[in-house]
Amino acid sequence: MSDDLEILRQEVLSELTGAADMRAWDAIRVGTLGKSGRLTALLKALGKMAPDERKARGVALNRLRDDLTRAIEDRGQVLEAAALEARLVAERVDVSLPPPPAAQGFIHPIARAVEEMTAIFGAMGFSVAEGPDIETDWHNFSALNTPDHHPARTDHDTFYLPPAPGLDVTRVLRTQTSGVQIRTMLAQKPPIRVICPGRTYRADHDATHSPMFHQCEGLVVGQGITLGHLKGCLIEFLRVFFDKPDLPVRFRSSYFPFTEPSMEVDIGWSRRTGEIGGGEDWLEVLGSGMVHARVLANCGLDPREWQGFAFGMGIERLTMLKNGIPDLRSFYESDIRWLRHYGSDPLAPALLHEGV
C-alpha cells in the first residue's frame, strides 16, 4: 500500500479516536467519505491514472474505503451510545416526588348500601320502585290498614304539611316507603317483586334517631307465596349482605297493621364485641310479614286470589352494623373526614360477580 493511503488511514483513525461528539464525528465522515472528502478525491483521481497503475491503486483504495467506512460507523455507534447515555443521565429526575394530586371522590355509605340491596334482591327477581317523599295520608297510612285513631300512628311521630294548593288532602312526609308498595299494587297486576328504598321521616331526634333516615321495603305478591318464602328470601338476603353464609337468623312474632302474620327478624351478634354472626345475642334488623288481606283489598286485589309478603329495614341501621359505624347522626353531617373514611370507591360498584 502506498504511503499516502496509509497516512490517510492513520490520520482518519486518529481523528475518529479524538472525536468527542457526533458533530466532530460527522465532520470526519464528511471530510473523508463526503462529496469533497479526502478519500473521495483520491477515488476521483483514479480515472486519470494509467491502466496498470490504476488496477493496483484501485484495489488498495477500495480496501481503504471499506476499512474507513467501517471504522467511521463503529465510532459513530460508540458516540451515539455515549450521547444517549449522557442524555439519560441529564434527564434523571427524583422519582420519589409524589405525582400531582388528584382528588379522590367517594360514594356515600347509604347509596352504597342501596346498591348492594339492589344487587342482591335483583338477583332474586326484584326490581326497584320509587315514589314521592311527600305522601297523602291515604298512601302512607289508611291504605296500609292504619286508620286515623290507630295506636301505631302515634308511634310514628309524623311530620305534616299543609294541603297542596287547591287540593284538600292531608299531606305527610312519608314515615315509611310503604306508600310505594301501594302505588305499585295500584299500577301493576301481580306477580309483583319490588324493593322500595328511599328517604323516610319521623319527628324524632336523638343519638339513635334522626328526623330523616332511609328505609328499604320489599313486596312480593303472587300465587302460592307463603311465609316459608318470606323466610327463604330474607335469610338469603341477610347472609349475602353480611357476607356470612352461616349467619343465624331468628323470626319472632310481632305486629304491624299491614301484615298478618307479622314478625320481626333478628340476626345473631355479640353485644360485647359487636361481631355480626358471633356471640350469644340477637339484634333486630327487619320487620316483615304476610301482606294483610285489607291492604291487598285496599289496592283492589282479591286476597283469596293473591297473597304475598312484605318487609322493611332501616338502611342506616344495616349499614352501621355491616361497617361498624357508631353514630347515626354522622351520616347527614357531611363531615369530609367521615365521608372519606366510610365512603366507597365509585369504580368498584356493588356487583354480585365481584362481591358486594
Next chain:
Amino acid sequence: MKFTLSWLYDHLETSATLPEICAKLNQIGLEVEGVENRGAAIEPFLTARILEATQHPNADRLQVCRVDAGPGFQDVQVVCGAPNARAGLAVIFAPPGTYVPGLDITIKAGKIRGEASGGMLCSLRELGLGEESNGIAELPDDTLPGQSYADFAGLDDVVIEIAITPNRGDALSVCGIARDLAAAGLGTLRPWLAETVDGTFTSPIVWENTYTEACPWVLGRTIRGVKNGPSPEWLRRKLESVGLRSISTLVDITNYFCFDLGRPLHVFDVNKLSGGRLIVCRGEGETFRALDGQDYIVTPDDCVITDANGVQSLAGIMGGEASGADDATTDVFVECALFDAVSIALSARRVGISSDSSYRFERGVDPALPVAALEAATRLIIDLCGGEASEVVSAGAQPEWQRDASLRFKRMQDLGGLDVPAQESVSLLEKLGFEVRDQTDDAVRVNVPSWRNDIAQKPVLAQGADIAPDAAAKAAEGVSQIEAESDLVEEILRLKGLDRVPAVPLPPISVVPGTALTPRQARAARARRILAARGLVETVGFSFVSHEEALRFGGAPDSLRLLNPIASDLDQMRPTPMVNLVSAAQRNSARGWADIGLFEVGPAFSENGQQLVAAGVRVGHTPRYPGQESGAVSLWAAKADALELLTQLGIAPEALNTTTDAPSWYHPGRSGVLRQGPKNILAYFGELHPSLLQAEGIDVPVVGFEVLMDAVPDPKRRKKSAPKLSAFQPVRRDFAFVVERDVPAENLLRAVRGADRTLVTNVSLFDVYEGPHVPEGYRSIGVEVTLQPVEKSLTDAELEAVSERIVAAVAKTTGATLR
C-alpha cells in the same frame, strides 16, 4: 309493660327458668326489652350485727369491729372507717370474694394498718342501690344476722319489661301474659275467680249515661267507712317494682288491677261529689283540672264524667283533682267502665295524655270482665281499708262482643308455610281460650274469647278511589272471608314458633334475572359514580332546611313548610340540594377543611312537585404542586362537572346552549344555564353569589352546579351505525377571529361547525385575547378546525374554499372578521 317474676307466679304455675321464660315471650310476640335482676348483683351480701367496735390502734379514723354475719361468719374481725359503726348496729356484710358493684372492687381478707380484716361493712351506695353514703347502712334493730341481704330487702325479684304491640291489649296485664305463656306450653294458668261482695245498702251515687257511643257500659258502687292511708308492704313493693309510685291504698288498688288484670278503675271521693249522680256525657268546652295538676279543655268529642259541680273525670284517661281520693277519704265510689277504644285514642291524643288507663282502653279491654273486676276490687278495698259495700249501680249493658272465626287446616301450610296437624291447631286455639263450635276434617269454627279484641274484627277497608267498583267489591268480599282465618293462622304460628317454619327459596322468575333498575334509576346511580370519579365526595343532606336558607335559594312556599317541624331550622322542604351543600361547605371550612368537593344526588321540592337534582360544589383552592400555582376553584371546573355528567347521560355537548340567566344564588356575571333548545333547562353552573357566601359565613370561594336529572331526556338506545374511518389524514387549520366582546364564543364555534358538516369534524378553542392590536370592545378568538377528507386528499383549492366558507359563516352569524 313491666312485671316481676313473683307477680307472674301469682297467675302462672311453672318450673321454667328465667331464660326459658324470656325466650318464650320473644317467640310468642311479647318482645323482651329488658330484664332487671338487681338481686343477682348483690347476692353474696349478708345481714350482720356489730358485736363490738374498738378504736384501731394505728389509725384515728378506723375502728376494729367484731361482726356476726351468721353461719360461717359468726365472729369476724372487720376494720371499718364509717363514723356510724358501733356495737349493736345491724349492718350489711360483704364476705371475702364479694364483688362490690358501687366500688368496682372485689373484697379480699387481709390486714389494714396491721389489723386483720375479714370482709367489709357496706353502704347502700356501695351495693349500687342508693345515693346516700354517710357511713354504712343501718338496718332495723331486729334484723337477724346471716340472711341474704337481697332477700331481706325484697330485691330478689326479677323485673321483666316487654313491648306490647298495639293489637295485644289483652297482654297489658300480668294475667294476660301468664295466659299466653301457659298456652305456649310454659306452665299452667292459675284459675282466677273474683269473690262476690254482696251490697248492703243502696249506693248514694248512681250512673247516668248520655254518650253511649263512647261508653257502652259503666258500673260502680260505693264503699263507705274506709280508712285510706299508706299501702301494705306487699302492695307498695309490687307497684314500685314495676315503676309505679305508691300513693295511697285506694289509688294503689286501682293501679294494681290496671296491671294485674289490664282493667283500669277509678275511685271518686263520695264526699267531694255533689248531686248524687255521675253523668257520662260529652264535654262542653269546660276547663278541667286533672290529677296531674294540669288544666285541660274538654270538647264535645271527649267523653267526660260530670256531677252537679261539673267535670270530674276525663273518662278513661285521667280523673279529676277535685274529686280524687286522699288520706281523709272515708267513702269511696269505684268506677269500672267500658270505653270505646277509638274515642279514647282520639281524646287522649287531643289532650296529649297517655296514661296507663288510656293506653289500655285504646288497645281494647276485656268487655266481659267489668262485673268480676269490680267485685275483686271491692273485696280488696274492704280487706285493706275496711268499710262496707253498696249494691252495684250501672248504666248501659255489656256490648255484643261475641264473634266466631273459622280455619281451614290447609291454610297453615298455604299461608303460614308450616304443616300443623288439625288436632294440634285446635288444641293450641283452645289453650288460648277459643271454644270449638264445630269441626270437620278440613276446618274448625271457634268462638273468640272476650279478651281478644284483635281477632275476627269486622274488616274496615280504605280502598283506593280509582279501583273499578266490581274489583273493589270482590276484594272486599275476599277480606271478609279470610281475614279471621289469617288471625287464627297467626295465633297458631306464634305458639308453635316461627322458627319451625321451613325456609323456602323464592321460585325464580327466570334463571338470569332481568334488570332491577329502570333506565332513569340506573342513570341516578351512574351520576353518583361519574361525579365521584371526578373527585367529588357524595353527601346526604336532610330534605328539610331552615325557611331563611330556603329563601336564599329561591324557594320557600308556605305549602312546603312543615306544620310540626322538629326544630325551627328544619322547617322548610329544600328547593335544591345546593342548600345543604353550601352549609356543608361552611361547616367543613370552619373546621379547617376548606379545599373540598362535595355532591349530592337527591330530591328538590317545589310547588310543582319533587324532582331529582345532582348538585355539587367545589370549595376553596386547587392544590399546590411544583410548577403549579394554587388558585381559587374555578367556575370552569363546575361547568366541566355539569357537562361531563350530561355527556355521560347521553347529551352531546354540541346540543347544548349556554345562557346567562342562572338563578339568584349564583354570581350574575360568572354563571350560566345549560339548555337543550330554548326551553329545556338541564343545568346551572357558576360561582356562587358573594352575598350568599357572606350570609352563609363562608370566606373561601365556592363554585357549583345543579343538573336537573328529570329534565334530561331518556337516552335513546339506537343501534350505532358503523363508523366512517377515513383512509386520509385529517388537516388541522387555525383561525383567529376578531369579534365584539359580547358575542358568546359558543355562537362562533357553532358557526364554524355548521360551515361544512361533512368536512369539519372537530372545532376546538385555543385562545381568547383582548388588548393591543385588537380594537377596544372586541376580542380575538382562536380556534383549531379539524377537516377530515373522506374520498380523497384535499387540494389546496378545496382547502381554500372550505376556509372561505368557514370565515363567511362566522362573519354572517357573529359579525366576526378574520384577524
